[in-house]
Amino acid sequence: MPKATNLIEAYNNFVVEPLKTEEEFKDFYVERPKNAPSPIEELKDRIENADSAKKYLFLGFRGCGKSTELNRLSRMIDRNRFLIVSYSIRELDVSDFDFRDFFGSMALKIYDIAEKEIKLEANIKDDFLDFMMHVTKVSEEDVTKYRGMGISFSNFILLKLGREAKTREYIRKELETKISDLIQKLNWLTMEVETKTEKRIVVIVDDLDKLTRVKQAEDFFYKNYGLLIQPKCFVIYTFPIPLTFNPYYENVRPAFDDDIILPQLPVKSKDGKRLNEENINFYKGIVEKRMDLDLIEENALEEAIVSTGKTSEFISIMRDAAIKAYRGEKGGITKEEVGKALEKLRRTYDRTLTEAHKKRLLEIYDKKEARDDNIDDSTSRDLLFSLTAVEYEDEEGRWCDINPLLMPLVEKWKKA
Template identity: 30%
Template sequence: MMMPEIPARSLETAINYFNELQPLVFNKEELKHAHVSASPEFYLKRPDSPLEEMKVNLITSASDEKLLLTGHMGSGKSTELNRLAEDPKLQQRFFIVKYRIVEALNITDIDYLDFLMSFAAILFTRAAEARIEFEGSVLKRLSGWIQFISGKVPELQEAQKGRELKKRTLQFFQRIMTILLREIALRDALRESVGRNITELLEAINLIIQEIQTRLPKGKQLLVIIDDMEKIPDVNRADALFNQAGGYMIMPRCKIVYTLPIALYYNVKIKQILNTFSRAYFLKNITIFDESSRSLKPDQVDFMRKYIGKRMDLSLMEPGAQDVAIEYSGGVVRELVRIVKDAIIKALARGFSTVTQDLVQAVIIDLRNEYGRGLVGRHYRVLDTVLEGRENEVDDEKTLMELYHSRVLLEYENGSRWIAINPIVRPLLDRYRKGV
């Protein structure tokens, strides 16, 4: 990946470094094909990241830990997991399989059978890519399960004809991934076939895991990191996966890190989920506000300013513009990146060489209108209750989860946990309360 000047010395260059949807990439091979905004040079170590504790847990625990990582959308989970997967100590101890769930299946209609099938498919294909050779006896056992699954899905039977056993097995799992991603009718047939004997699917998964573990150097284990599960848009489907089917998700006999939708973290059923999985870690927002006074905390504001300074020379943005962008980001990294990016676009469109405070204010108005389009009366009623410090009295759990999921409500920690309304949204609530 060709890297121009870092930090950028012009807005024309800087615009390429601000992409709120792009996590940072630390894998050298992936970096060759990544967007310039994914450069690890933009990384700023967070003093409050729970990933160090997670790493210690993974390395020292003798159990097959099933860990959860959650946090607000845009808090930086993907970047932290990308960095975790490239950690030298972890790579020394583990054969790491990291993937994004959206690469393996359709998350808008996900269920636990889809997840388990995709898990098996990813493990086998990644093992093949790493040139891990499976014993013929293991392939034969997998073949028996594959024939059972294929019995009700003629398209899978075709894929099993006239090929060497190893190739047939690999092509079966590759076909499974395509079906789960794109072919709804076949996926439903596959669900029906697999659902007839879930035990055999779990046995196939653990057979694959066992064979991978056997082929690894002595002392090395399998670690699977699954990102983007927090992006499951339907809270009910996420609940069905992590809560109702959580028992299936902990059955693979290896260490796994899952991302958890933040809406479930605030669900009344979270205790059930935490009783199923080993441990949950929360990646906090940057606490830029003081809990009592709600005034800005200078040290945390400076930390957020460094996020901007990593990507572009701060002289390209007026100090007042920086302050407004940081304040209205609410301490959410993705929100800050988007505000600055949109302000740069406005500056370039007007032929400006720097980002002014007025331009940032214009971006805030645009974002406020965007948030406002998704809010209705029930949202404002819950926000009103939260504003009065009576969050525990909210009985509309569905609406509360939606507000957390959409970053309208933000959680902070200042020794203790506290909740605030996204500063971009706050004026909308003020208008609602006045009846405007």
């Protein structure tokens, strides 16, 4: 995709989606600053040199670039030694998501790669198919019908899991007492594939950080972590950073082989008095890769950078400002369009905040840390989960602040 030379091309280049293809990486990928490099290269080395299948937590805020980095990992791992199973839980229903849905989908994904890579032993194949058809209440006639339409068994069941509440109800009821059976069958498939291909399976599970509620995410990880480490293949689980603020995290973390963080890049120092030029240049690089810098005034670009809290938010602001400038029949983006785009997003955040949220945000702003009063208080975790508060990491260590987008509201909150 060529660099944009006009506002409409810029609008189309600033899409809030992970980079996936070789062309997208070539045209748009920007190396992270040396003071906060991507941890993906190290994760690749850990996997390629591990003596057994490990489980990893990949931490980061929504929109910080985790999916793009995981797509990089998929491309970097030695395909002569590893088989990559990469998928997003958004293929299911993230608003109604359960650990049993997850293990069903994971088993289906491994079955899918087994079908593509090897000839499965009949007893293993038949046992798995019979089991999945039983727990989802799918008939042989249904499978045959959809196979005739070019839809594989795995994709057919995944479609039903994602779209049909009744299918989710069936599988959850059946797996209430049979989840260990499913994981055992998943492991048989894994062993069969790895033995016959002489390659090891790496499962990358993306978008677990996009579960829609804090409790939903906490239940998935904290109640089921003992199950999450049972698959006998490498697994990388995306993990919402806000959950690390729950004291229970320290009980769960040692069960996994490592927790790897993609830190959010602050554009100002902890005291807010100094700009972090290296991180600002990272954001400028994102713009320079996607459009001619002549299409935006320098002060407008700086305003967009210092006013946003994460990569996807910044790209969204640039996209909105580009279409606003086009509609205003301007030759480029000015501070006016950036200001309007920022205010639109700011109002979206602001209307979700209760008085208790605002009070806690002012505490985070003053203390630069986000702590709940007790284990039953989840206010800070809610704010981190909604991205109205953000954790940063730099030479001053880890610290929290309110989303830069909300800074103009601080004085108003103090007076309320």
